Amino acid sequence: MSAEPVETHSLDSESRARGGHADHKAELRLWLRMLTCTTMIEGEIRRRMRDRFVITLPRFDLMAQLERTPDGMTLGELSRRMMVSNGNVTGLVDRLVTEGLLQRRQSDADRRAHYVSLTEAGHAAFAVMAAEHEDWVADLFADLGPVEIDSLMRLLGAAKRSVQRSSRNPVPS
Amino acid sequence: MSAEPVETHSLDSESRARGGHADHKAELRLWLRMLTCTTMIEGEIRRRMRDRFVITLPRFDLMAQLERTPDGMTLGELSRRMMVSNGNVTGLVDRLVTEGLLQRRQSDADRRAHYVSLTEAGHAAFAVMAAEHEDWVADLFADLGPVEIDSLMRLLGAAKRSVQRSSRNPVPS
DNA sequence: TCCAGAAACTTTAGGCTTAAAATATATTCC
DNA sequence: GGAATATATTTTAAGCCTAAAGTTTCTGGA
Numbered sequence: 001m002s003a004e005p006v007e008t009h010s011l012d013s014e015s016r017a018r019g020g021h022a023d024h025k026a027e028l029r030l031w032l033r034m035l036t037c038t039t040m041i042e043g044e045i046r047r048r049m050r051d052r053f054v055i056t057l058p059r060f061d062l063m064a065q066l067e068r069t070p071d072g073m074t075l076g077e078l079s080r081r082m083m084v085s086n087g088n089v090t091g092l093v094d095r096l097v098t099e100g101l102l103q104r105r106q107s108d109a110d111r112r113a114h115y116v117s118l119t120e121a122g123h124a125a126f127a128v129m130a131a132e133h134e135d136w137v138a139d140l141f142a143d144l145g146p147v148e149i150d151s152l153m154r155l156l157g158a159a160k161r162s163v164q165r166s167s168r169n170p171v172p173s
Numbered sequence: 174m175s176a177e178p179v180e181t182h183s184l185d186s187e188s189r190a191r192g193g194h195a196d197h198k199a200e201l202r203l204w205l206r207m208l209t210c211t212t213m214i215e216g217e218i219r220r221r222m223r224d225r226f227v228i229t230l231p232r233f234d235l236m237a238q239l240e241r242t243p244d245g246m247t248l249g250e251l252s253r254r255m256m257v258s259n260g261n262v263t264g265l266v267d268r269l270v271t272e273g274l275l276q277r278r279q280s281d282a283d284r285r286a287h288y289v290s291l292t293e294a295g296h297a298a299f300a301v302m303a304a305e306h307e308d309w310v311a312d313l314f315a316d317l318g319p320v321e322i323d324s325l326m327r328l329l330g331a332a333k334r335s336v337q338r339s340s341r342n343p344v345p346s
Numbered sequence: 347t348c349c350a351g352a353a354a355c356t357t358t359a360g361g362c363t364t365a366a367a368a369t370a371t372a373t374t375c376c
Numbered sequence: 377g378g379a380a381t382a383t384a385t386t387t388t389a390a391g392c393c394t395a396a397a398g399t400t401t402c403t404g405g406a
Contacts, residue, residue, distance in 0.1 A: 021304050024311030026322050031214065031310045033329045038211040039256050040336050041204065044343075046394090052346060058362065076384055083212050085364055090386055092362080112371045112384040131194050132346055137204045138197030139344040143335035144328075149199050152328045155321055156206045162316035163213050170217075171312040173225060173305055219364090231392065249354055261393050263356055268391085285354040285401045348406090357398070368387070375380085 041140055048136055053129050058084075060133070062092050063101065063118060063126045072117030074107070101125060214313055221309055226302050231257075233306070235265050236274065236291060236299045245290030247280070274298060 046057045053060075065081050066073060073081075079089045093116055096102040101122035107113040118126060141149065219230045226233075238254050239246060246254075252262045266289055269275040274295035280286040291299060314322065 021308065022311070024307050026319070026326075027311045027314045028307050030314060030322055030326055030329075033326060033333070034207070034211055035215070036256075037329050037333050037336065038207055040333065040340070042208070043256065044336065044340050048343070048346075050395090056361070074384075075386095079385095083209075083216065084362090086385065087365085087387075088363055095361085107384095110372070110384080114385075134197050134201050135194065135344060135346070138195070138200045140336050140339045141200045141203060141332065143338060144331060146199070148328055148331060149203055151324065152332065153199075153203055153206060155317075155325045155328065156203075156210050158317060158321060159314065159325065160206070160210050160213065163210065163217065163313050165316060166313045167213065167217050170221070171308060173221075173308070223365090229391070247354075248356095252355095257392090258394050259355065260357075260395085264392075280354095283354080283402070287355075350405090351403085353400100353402075355398105355400080358396085360395095361393085363392070364390090366388085369385080371382100371384080373380100373382070376378090 041137075044140065045133065045136060049129070049133070052132065053125075055129065058092055059096055059101075060126075060129060062089070062096065063122060064130065066102070066116065066118050067123070067126055067130070070117065072105075072115035074113045074115055076113070078116065096122075214310075217313065218306065218309060222302070222306070225305065226298075228302065231265055232269055232274075233299075233302060235262075235269065236295060237303065239275070239289065239291050240296070240299055240303070243290065245278075245288035247286045247288055249286070251289065269295075 042057065049055050049057055049060055061082060062078065065078055075086065075089050075093060078093075079086045082089065093102060093104060097104055101119060102116055103119050104114050104116045107115055144152070215230065222228050222230055222233055234255060235251065238251055248262050248266060249259065251266075252259045255262065266275060266277060270277055274292060275289055276292050277287050277289045280288055317325070
């Protein structure tokens with residue numbers, strides 16, 4: 001057993017001199033760069049979805065959640081998977097049902113719950129859009145080699161776990 | 174000089190058999206993971222900003238753009254830097270001016286342009302919020318070591334350049 | 347000078363998004 | 377069984393966001 005002090009999150013003399021606020025510019029720059037990256041990609045895909053298929057990204061994303069689930073999914077589960085609020089899902093589903101791309105039915109077992117699934121038209125439309133979407137994403141990342149993609153996957157996986165840990169147990173402020 | 178064919182973006186026999194649609198699942202998974210990461214972090218920061226300072230993230234982001242620019246900035250430049258539409262900036266600025274955190278004045282040289290800058294109250298409020306914000310981000314990434322942070326920075330930089338290239342010159346669809 | 351086009355900004359219409367309150371149904375515990 | 381609690385969803389109010397159209401001002405030729 002080692003008797004070394006645990007140094008994680010401890011304040012060095014410099015940060016104590018600054019009033020207990022340590023310098024974390026590297027993490028901040030990382031976050032800003034990640035946000036820029038995501039914003040650029042999201043904007044580009046949204047623009048293309050709109051120009052090519054006259055659909056919004058949130059609607060496409062919702063359809064993607066439903067694609068491999070023939071039996072459908074409840075609104076609550078959609079909300080959790082998409083990481084958006086319940087009310088948001090209600091509105092998106094309503095609009096997609098109006099467009100004939102989704103169908104909803106009340107659960108027999110639990111009358112509070114509503115199952116949602118793609119209609120045939122929805123499946124057909126999604127297949128076409130998803131194929132192009134995949135090509136767009138591939139082209140957006142085309143300058144990265146397989147090794148870089150793997151590294152990014154691994155590092156973003158680590159980042160995700162760190163974020164989950166921090167969200168469960170936030171720093172006291 | 175080598176005479177090898179350039180293989181980037183070419184279709185192999187398998188993808189030709191699939192109708193010219195090559196398989197790019199790795200890129201797609203990378204994009205989804207990046208989006209998940211960003212969404213989680215953004216949600217967490219938004220929640221904390223709201224709970225702790227009763228401010229929205231877009232307003233904080235706008236203030237951050239103005240912090241180190243004592244002479245202020247035009248709405249158009251804010252729009253470009255924040256990567257949001259002009260109309261969006263107009264609304265955000267209006268609300269921040271109403272709150273007394275921002276001031277706007279018409280340019281003398283170009284009467285179309287409006288310069289926006291933080292008020293003293295805005296500077297003071299931002300300083301407090303930015304310090305905590307930095308700590309939150311540091312904690313969100315606390316499980317990553319310096320090497321991992323550097324690698325992520327580098328790889329996201331490469332990704333960003335790839336996205337810029339693809340946005341300028343999109344795949345024909 | 348004048349005017350056509352560009353640029354900076356605002357407005358508008360519509361959709362996305364959240365948090366919080368409301369409604370309806372299930373479950374648990376006594 | 378019945379009350380309290382929890383869960384699934386919808387509704388509401390407010391704000392964010394975009395694309396497109398509109399207004400005002402500037403700029404560069406003819």
